[in-house]
Amino acid sequence: MGIPRERVLEWLAAYDPDEITIGVVASHSSLQILHGARQEGFKTLGIAVGDNRRRLYSAFPGAQPDEWLMLEDYRELLTQAEWLRQRNVIIIPHGSLVEYLGAENFRNLELPSFGNRDILKWESNRESQRQWLELGGCTMPAVVNDPHDIDGPVIVKYAGAKGGRGYFIARDYRDFRRNVNLEEEFTIQEYVIGCRYYMHFFFDPIASDGYQVRGIGNNTGKKLGRLELLSMDRRDESNVDEFYKLGSLRDLREMNLEPSFVVTGNQPVVIRESLLPKAFELAEGTVAASYELEDEAFGMIGPFCLEAIVTDQLEFKVFEISARIVAGSNPFVGGSPYSDLNEYRMSTGRRIARSIRNSLNKGCLDELIS
Numbered sequence: 246m247g248i249p250r251e252r253v254l255e256w257l258a259a260y261d262p263d264e265i266t267i268g269v270v271a272s273h274s275s276l277q278i279l280h281g282a283r284q285e286g287f288k289t290l291g292i293a294v295g296d297n298r299r300r301l302y303s304a305f306p307g308a309q310p311d312e313w314l315m316l317e318d319y320r321e322l323l324t325q326a327e328w329l330r331q332r333n334v335i336i337i338p339h340g341s342l343v344e345y346l347g348a349e350n351f352r353n354l355e356l357p358s359f360g361n362r363d364i365l366k367w368e369s370n371r372e373s374q375r376q377w378l379e380l381g382g383c384t385m386p387a388v389v390n391d392p393h394d395i396d397g398p399v400i401v402k403y404a405g406a407k408g409g410r411g412y413f414i415a416r417d418y419r420d421f422r423r424n425v426n427l428e429e430e431f432t433i434q435e436y437v438i439g440c441r442y443y444m445h446f447f448f449d450p451i452a453s454d455g456y457q458v459r460g461i462g463n464n465t466g467k468k469l470g471r472l473e474l475l476s477m478d479r480r481d482e483s484n485v486d487e488f489y490k491l492g493s494l495r496d497l498r499e500m501n502l503e504p505s506f507v508v509t510g511n512q513p514v515v516i517r518e519s520l521l522p523k524a525f526e527l528a529e530g531t532v533a534a535s536y537e538l539e540d541e542a543f544g545m546i547g548p549f550c551l552e553a554i555v556t557d558q559l560e561f562k563v564f565e566i567s568a569r570i571v572a573g574s575n576p577f578v579g580g581s582p583y584s585d586l587n588e589y590r591m592s593t594g595r596r597i598a599r600s601i602r603n604s605l606n607k608g609c610l611d612e613l614i615s
């Protein structure tokens with residue numbers, strides 16, 4: 246379903262541009278979102294369930310919201326939308342908001358939301374992600390449709406698994422049978438050997454300077470906006486990242502141990518400079534393709550992350566896209582080796598607030614909101 250565009254425009258028309266409040270569920274990447282919103286001079290509102298969360302924020306005064314909305318359950322947010330609109334709130338979506346509310350509830354949340362909510366539906370399903378990324382020119386790991394065909398390392402991923410929970414590696418059908426949970430929907434992907442890079446890009450459709458992206462297909466040649474690389478991380482995944490210390494995969498299996506991929510943290514990285522042109526080419530294609538996916542001329546807006554493995558042939562295999570801020574950008578509250586080359590101390594959270602500020606100055610806030 247989703248919210249009709251006219252409704253969003255009506256809400257925004259009633260907002261006081263001098264009183265815009267940045268609202269966020271206090272989790273995931275909200276410390277940098279709140280901190281960045283403050284740096285750009287916005288009022289801030291935190292949304293939380295349980296006093297522990299509010300107390301935690303007192304440990305980080307630079308990110309403490311001006312006001313809290315305390316709920317019994319995150320789904321209550323759906324009934325608080327009018328109260329939030331009266332406070333001129335723009336909500337910033339992140340992985341936890343979508344998880345807590347459910348993708349469909351989030352699409353129907355009656356509150357102006359930063360970015361394009363419709364793009365999240367392309368991200369939410371592995372098949373549609375593949376369609377999007379391949380249209381954008383990304384090479385993805387091969388998919389094995391029939392588990393009997395496994396003849397080399399593959400990774401088995403469950404639909405909607407959060408933080409890699411339950412994923413496992415299989416070398417053949419026997420491995421697969423031993424570990425698989427057939428109750429869950431799964432995908433079998435070629436296990437790509439190489440180094441992982443989680444590249445945090447930002448697409449600003451209202452900026453007319455910098456690295457400009459042009460449309461493809463129906464939008465051929467149309468100037469779509471400015472692409473930036475803000476930062477890059479590598480996830481810490483427990484326990485696969487430390488597994489090698491215990492011996493070979495065979496030794497580990499003898500001990501009845503299997504690697505797991507549960508995200509526990511993030512580390513800053515940079516990629517070798519000669520790979521940057523390719524990284525930009527992939528991100529540019531992804532943005533251009535996003536404007537082809539739907540009939541409307543509204544595609545990727547704001548932060549997105551391409552998750553890739555670079556092989557020893559220096560090829561990128563993109564295994565996932567997140568069409569919103571990722572928690573991997575959290576190490577960069579004070580800037581990154583990439584964003585510092587545009588402006589010092591520009592986190593992704595602050596970049597979101599900056600784009601809202603710029604749109605208010607230009608009178609085109611609606612171009613960033615859905």
Ligand code: AMP
Nearest residue numbers: 386400409434435436437480506564565
């Ligand atoms: P995902 O849920 O797709 O982000 O995957 C979670 C983790 O699994 C990644 O961060 C990687 O460590 C690993 N992974 C995912 N896909 C692949 C792949 N095709 N080859 C190797 N490792 C992968």
